[in-house]
Amino acid sequence: MTEPEIYETLTTIFRDVFLRDDLDLTPTLSAKDVPDWDSFKQIEIIIAVEGHFGIKFRTREMDSLNNVGDLVQLIASKT
C-alpha cells in the first residue's frame, strides 16, 4: 500500500475518532497537537487501524509511536 493511500484511510479514521472534519494529517502531527488525544483515544486509533488494515501491533511497536509519520511507516511495513 502506498503512503498516500495510507494517509487517506488514516485521515478518515482520525476524523471519526476526534469528530473533527477539519483535521489534516501531517507526518509530525502528534498527541500534543490535538486536544482530545489522550491514552484512550490512542487505543481507539490503534484498534481502528488494526481493524481497517488487518494488521496487529506489538507492545514495542506501539511504544515506539511518536507521531503520525511513525504510524504511517509502521503500517507500510506491515501491509
Add this chain to the structure above:
Amino acid sequence: MIELYWLPRIENWRERLRHLGEAGDAAWDEAVALAAARIDTVQTNALDTIVRRTFAAPPKSLSDKPIRLALLGSSTMAHLHAAVRVAGLRRRMWVETYENDYGQYWQELADPESNLHRFKPTAIVLALDAHHLAGGIDAAASAADVDAALAEICERIRTCWRLARDNFRCAVIHQLALPVHPPLLGSNEHRLTGSRAAFIAKLNAELRRMADAEGVDVLALDDRAARDGLFAWHNPELWHRAKQEVSPAAAPMYGELIMRLVAARRGRSYKALVLDLDNTIWGGVVGDDGVEGLVLGQGSPLGEGFVHFQDYARELSRRGVILAVVSKNDEKNALEPFDRHPEMVLKRGDIASFVANWSDKPANLRMVAEELNIGIDALVFIDDNPFERDLVRRELPMVAVPEISDDPASYAQTLADAGYFEAVTVTAEDRARSGQYQSNRQREQLKASATDLGAYLRGLEMRLTWRRFDRVGLNRTVQLINKTNQFNLTTRRYSEADIVGVMQDERAFGATLRLIDRFGDNGIIAIVIGRLQSDSDLLIDTWLMSCRVLGRQVEPTTLNLVAALAQQLGARQLIGEYVPTAKNGMVKDHYARLGFSAIGGSGEAARHALDLTGFVPRETFVELIEERADD
C-alpha cells in the same frame, strides 16, 4: 473481530451522523436508525458523542424510563460506556452510565455516602476480572487453599449482590470472568489443583448456580469467548497497557449483551419469529418447482442446512417464541410442503399465524401482529430476499430484520448472535404458549361458526380462577407487569420486591387471574393491584390484561373481583386511573365502558370513579373461582 453483522450497513452513515444535530424533532428517530446499523467501535463512540451533544436530556416521547446503569468493576471499563449507551439507543432506551473509582466496587456498594449511592442505579453490572479473582491462587496451592479461596470469593460476590439488591432494589447482572489465563498442563488442566485457568472455570460454574439462587442474571462472557475466540474479546497487550479486560474492539457487542439482559428484564425482548418460505426455510420456489422439486433434507448439503434452520426455529417455539409465516405465494401452494413434504421439521401446528398471499410484506406483517395480538415491534422477520428486507425496514423500522447470507447453514447462528429473543427466565407459561396460540385459532373458528356472540361465549365454558399474589407465582407476575404494554391502564413497572410489598400491605391487594376454557388453559392473563387511598376510596393501581383474551368478558368479570376485594377492605368507592402511553390507547375508554364516571385527574392521568355501595356484580358467561395458595 466481533461485528454486529446481522445489522445492515448504511451507505451514507458518516454524513447522516454529521447532520444529526440539524434533524430537529426527527433527531431521535435518526439516532436510533444510525445505532441500528453495522457499526464498529469508532462509529459507536462517535454516535454516542453526537447524541450526548444533541440531547441534553432524554426525549419526552420515550415509553421506557431512562436506565441508570452502574458498571462496577475491578479493572478499567471507561471504554465500554459509549457502547452500552448506544446499545440502549438501538432499543429506544435512554441510558445513563456510571463507573466506580478504580477498584473500589466493594466500598462504593457498602458506603451510603458514595457516588454510586448518589447515582441511584436502576441496574448494576458487577464485572470482576479473572486476574483480580485468581490473584490468591498459584500452582503450588493445596486443594484446601483453593477451596478456601473459592468459598471466600463466592461469599464476597454474594455479599456484593445482596448489597446491590437491598440498597437499590435493582436488576443485578454478574459478568463472568473471561478465561484469560494460559494453561499450565494443557488439555487436562483441571487436574492441577492450583491452576488459575481451572480456578476461573470452577468459579464461573459456581457463580452460575449462585446467581440462579439469588435472582441475579449472568453475562456469560466465558461462553462468548468459547464461541468468538478469546482474543476477539481480550487483548493481552491492552490489558498490560490500560487494564482493559474487555478489548475496545469488542465494545459494541459488549454493549449489546448488557442491554439485551436489561431489555429482557423489562419484557422488551422480541416475541415472534416471522419466516419467509421460499429459499428461507426450504430451497427453491414451491409455486414453480412443486413440492417434489424443493431442496430440503438429506442428500444435499443445502437441503440439510434448511432442515437445521427449521429445527432451530422449532426449538425456539418450544421455549416460548411464537412462529409465524409471511410469504408471497398462493396459500394452497404455501401450505402443501407443511402437509406432505416428508423432510419438513416445521408442521402446520407450529405456525401460530400463517399469511400467504400477494400483498406487500409490511401489510402482511401488520396482519400477523394483529392476529397474534402482539406489538409490531415484537416481530423478527427473516427473509432471504434483500429487496423484501429493505422494504420492511423502510416501512416498519420497529420490526427487526436480520441481514442473512444465502447459506441456510448460518441462519440459526445469525439469529442467536443477534440476540433478539434473549430471555432470563423460562416459565411453564412460555413453554405452553405456542399451544395456546393454536387453541386461539380453534376458538376463532368456533366464533365464526356460532351465529350470536352470547352462544359463542357460553359455548367456551370459561372459568376465571384468581389467586392473591404469592411467592409461587412471583416470577410470572413480575414478568407480566413489566412486559404488558397495550392493555395496561397505568403501565407501572414493579420489581419482585415491590410485589412482596403488596403481599405484606394490609391496605392493599394484588391478584393474578387465569382463564381456562374448553380449548385449554390460557395461563395467567390478568393482574390487578388495589390500594386504599382513604378509608372510603380504593385506587386501582394496576390493571393489565393479555390481549389474547379480549372480547371474552374477562374485563367485567375482573371488575366483579376488584369490587369484592375492595369491599373486603371497607372501600365504598373504586377509583380507576388511565395513564396514557404510546401503546395503551386501546384502554382509553376502559373505565367508561365498565360504568365508571370521569372525575378529572392529575397531570397526564385521567381518573374515574365507581360507587360501590349499590354495586351489582356484572352478569357474564365467565365463572369466577378463587384458587387458594395451599391448593
